[in-house]
Amino acid sequence: MRHLRIRVRLTVLFGALFLAGGALLLGVTYLLVEQNIHQRNSPVKLDDLPPEALGLLGADQQRFLDIVRQLQERQDQIEQSTLHALITQGSIALGLVTVIGVGFGWLIAERALRPVGRITETARRVAGGSLHERIALNGPRDEIKELADTFDSMLERLDQAFDGQRRFAANASHELRTPLTINRTLIEVALGRPDPPPELVQLGETLLAVNARHERLIDGLLTLVASEQELTVHDRVDLAEVARHVVADADVVADLGPAPVTGDPVLLERVVQNLVDNALAYNVPDGAVWVTTTLAGDCARLVVENTGAVIPGYEIPGLFEPFRRLRSRTGSARGTGLGLSIVRSVAVAHGGTAEAEPRAGGGLRVTVTLPT
DSSP: OTTSOHHHHHHHHHHHHHHHHHHHHHHHHHHHHHHHHHHHTOOOOGGGSOHHHHHHHGGGHHHHHHHHHHHHHHHHHHHHHHHHHHHHHHHHHHHHHHHHHHHHHHHHHHHHHHHHHHHHHHHHHHHTTOTTOOOOOOSOSSHHHHHHHHHHHHHHHHHHHHHHHHHHHHHHHHHHHHHHHHHHHHHHHHHTSSSOOHHHHHHHHHHHHHHHHHHHHHHHHHHHHHHTSOOOOOEEEEHHHHHHHHTTTSOOEEEEOOOEEEEOHHHHHHHHHHHHHHHHHTOOTTOOEEEEEEEETTEEEEEEEEOOOOOOGGGTGGGGSTTOOOTTSTTGGGSOSOHHHHHHHHHHHTTOEEEEEEOTTSOEEEEEEEEO
């Protein structure tokens, strides 16, 4: 019973209560009818007859009593038949009415749970990344209305909090871009002087590398912020074409079948670029990288895997968190820690998923699934 849906449980409860009430009513009716019949059908005795009637009967008194007794026996049979018909036909009628009551209970339960279904649908859309959804339930001020209003208030606060967080990240990223650009320009000007000392050249190259890493970090933050917002571009994009463009100059094994989707081409290209860059950066020497795009039903699938180091399964979920990297993975110093976070955010923004799993023998397999 616990595993049944609430609508089924309510219907069963309605039916059981209806059946119990009908059975109780039928039993009480049976007892009352039986008592009434017994009172009306009491046996006739000679002592009950007036003296005038006894005088008229004369020697036929016994014959009269025999006739009355026969009539009473027949009346008893009629009584038993009546009670049997009452209980039998009443049970059949109760069963039919119970079936009808269960049907009405099913409809009433659906109507009563309709607001709950609306809350569930809204929560499911919110879980997909759309915090702008609201239930806005209309109706009487009952418990379900209070639940819906409370849920809307919570969504409003979450929406404001996430908007503030995104605005802060976007503003901070824009503000940090300017000094990084100035630093890069000053370093390049210093290195462009005639005959710079070797120490200055080494220092300048180191600073340029650090500056470039910070610029990639800022670009990653901006992309992450953009991917967490609602999509404004809905173009037809083939993941195979995007992957073909990304891996054109990369040493990978590509098996690119048609995989059309609808979304933002810039963000989808960033997904493929991040996955390929990660697979190449965290690969073992002379390792291989595979990129595959396929179409499975109503979903397009992008799979990128490599022959990197062995990764424990329990560390996989942390890879999708911002700035989380495995210490055992080589090349982590060159990354920003946002690659897979951006991949998952873009996938969720497009209504899809991004999942990772360790490869047998070492390496990582990342699968991005998007609706067509």
